Each structure stands twice: as structure tokens, then as C-alpha cells.
Amino acid sequence: MTARDHFTAPPPRRLGALGIIRNSAGAVLMIEKGHPTHLSKEDVNFLFDCGVIDEHTPFVFGGRIQGTRWMLPDELDEHLTPFTAARTHAALRALSGGHVEVLAGHPL
Numbered sequence: 001m002t003a004r005d006h007f008t009a010p011p012p013r014r015l016g017a018l019g020i021i022r023n024s025a026g027a028v029l030m031i032e033k034g035h036p037t038h039l040s041k042e043d044v045n046f047l048f049d050c051g052v053i054d055e056h057t058p059f060v061f062g063g064r065i066q067g068t069r070w071m072l073p074d075e076l077d078e079h080l081t082p083f084t085a086a087r088t089h090a091a092l093r094a095l096s097g098g099h100v101e102v103l104a105g106h107p108l
Helices: 003-008 073-079 082-095
Strands: 014-022 028-033 043-052 065-071
Touching: 014 082, 028 073, 043 082, 065 073, 073 082
Parallel strands: 014 043
Antiparallel strands: 014 028, 028 065
């Protein structure tokens, strides 16, 4: 299979792991990624609580990460795709004692 085949005949399923990092003010650390390098017919993502850190904690990301920004929950809908905002709100509800939600959908 060549790299081009990956885009014309993607694998049937991709499993992913995402982490949610918050600061003491309740903001979520969002990252800006470069162009996606994978496609699949179905994505399954697991979201993990990575805890609360000080907003001034230094960190370095490599790879496709182009930038970071702290976002308060009321900023998410304005700056994120609808599916990503919904997934992040669901994670924050679960972290504050709500039910864990399984979201089905496709980011457009």
C-alpha cells in the first residue's frame, strides 16, 4: 500500500487517544495541528483526563503541533468545530460529576 492508497482506500477503523488538560481557572488546553495525516472510514477516540496544571507550566510539543491556547468553556463553540466543541463539553460535564457520554458523529 502506498501513501496515496491511504487516501483513496482508507483503513476501515482508526483508534485514537486524546487527553484533556485543564488549568485552575477551568480553561482547556487546545492545540493547533498541521494537516491530518490519516483517514479512515470510522474513528474511535478515547478521551483521558490528564489533570489540572498551572497555566504557566512550560511544555513543548513536537510533530504536527503548531500552537496552543487556553480556552474557557464558553469560548469553545465559537472557536472549535461543532463536533469538537460537543466532545469537549461532554468531557467537561463528565469531569464535573456528570455521566460519561458516548458521542456518535462525523466532524464536518
